[in-house]
Amino acid sequence: MGYQNIKFPAGSKFLVTGAAGFIGSNLVEAILNLGYQVRGLDNFSTGKKENVEQFLNHPNYEFLEGNICNLETCIRSCESIDYVLHQAAWGSVPRSIEMPLVYEEINIKGTLNMMEAARQNGVKKFVYASSSSVYGDEPNLPKLEGREGNLLSPYALTKKVDEEYGKLFTKLYGLDTYGLRYFNVFGRRQDPNGAYAAVIPKYIKQLLNDESPTINGDGMQSRDFTYIENVIEANLKACKATSEAAGQAFNIAFGGREFLIDIYSHLLKALGKNIQPTFGPDRKGDIKHSNADISKAKEMLGYEPEWSFERGIEEAIEWYKKNLGVKTSAGI
Known part of the structure; x- marks a missing residue:
């Protein structure tokens, strides 16, 4: 159970792209705690420098600032690497609808660059x-690999294309690729700020500051909220998987269902x-359940x-209470 007892060969070296982000920085921390070497790659387009700086003095950590849209950067980042955990991407369905060309460049071309760099190295x-999001408008629950519907956003399309490239x-080329279909990941270090913030950290911050959060739609949409520790486990276990599982995509969730x-x-x-x-309009491109x-x-x-979900949300709330600056009645 979990990932704390997973063993890799001595001297194993991991590359985590998106190392300054929410999921990437948690992966970096977990791998360092297991005693292996980590190289992080990020260009801080969405990640935070503090998520990198906390590890810079660790003897097993190396950080490269660079963009996955640059093939040479990707090739350099993969040198002497055993395992790539590719998390670098732009998230958010609504933002992808506003900026489809940016999502094409980062999420598709950037991922293809990383696969090619991994192959060459x-x-x-x-x-x-x-x-x-690759399940689109497919109405059946639970969501099952191989039973997908029509895609509803550029973001979803980029992830589906990534899966097709992974298969190819x-x-x-014989590169063992494993696609992890994350279901609404939450937990420590997830950014509560901005128009595209995920609902759990955003709601927690607003409530701590005595503000009224906006719920899009009627609140009866449901999600399989997945705590960050489960995602770390999935990434590390994929690194231990057989080649029989390679070229495929896998649902990564707890398997529960929570209404907003x-x-x-x-x-x-x-x-x-x-x-x-406050109740607002439904978000364009979102799936209902x-x-x-x-x-x-x-x-x-x-x-x-x-x-x-219950165990994860308790830990997440405690983390945000400790790490978010909460306004006083004077607004300070």
Whole structure:
């Protein structure tokens, strides 16, 4: 169970792209804690410098500032690397609808650059972030690999194209690729700020500051919220997977289903607040319900998520209470 007892050959070296981001920085921390070497790559377009700086004095950590849209940077970053954990991407469905060309450049071309760089450097395993958004308008629950609908956003399209390239790179070039379809990941270091912030950190910050959060739609949309520890486990277990599993995509979630309005009520109770939310319009490109069948990841990757939503949200709330500056009544 979990990932703390996963063993890799002595001297193993990992590359984490998007190392300054939410998921990337948590992967860096976990791998360093396991005793292996890590190289991080990021250009800070969405990541935070403090997520890199906290590890810079670690003897097993090396950081490269660079852009995955530059092939030479990608090739250099993959030199002497055994395992690539490719997290660098631009997220957010609404933002992708506003900026489809940027998403094409970063999420597709950048990922293709990284796969090619990994191939040229003889990397053992290439694990990359996909997304539950690839299921599009397919109405059935739980979501099952191989049963996808029409895509609803440029973001979803970029992740689907990444999966197709992953399949091809395994088939044509023998690069073991593993696509991880993340379902609404949350946890420590997830950014609560900005128009495109994820709902859990955004709501927590607003409630801590006695502000009224906006719930898009009626609050009856449901999600398979997945704590960061489960995602770390999935990445590391994919690095240990057999070549039989290569070239495929896997649902990475806890396998639960939470309604947004219930999460809001849970946060109110946990934070001791009594604040009515504001209800806004549905977000264009969003799917209404999401819940994962994780049996394929369990069978082929040995994935056994330990962190339920309830356990994860308790730890996340405590982290944000410690790390967010909360306004006083004077607004200071």
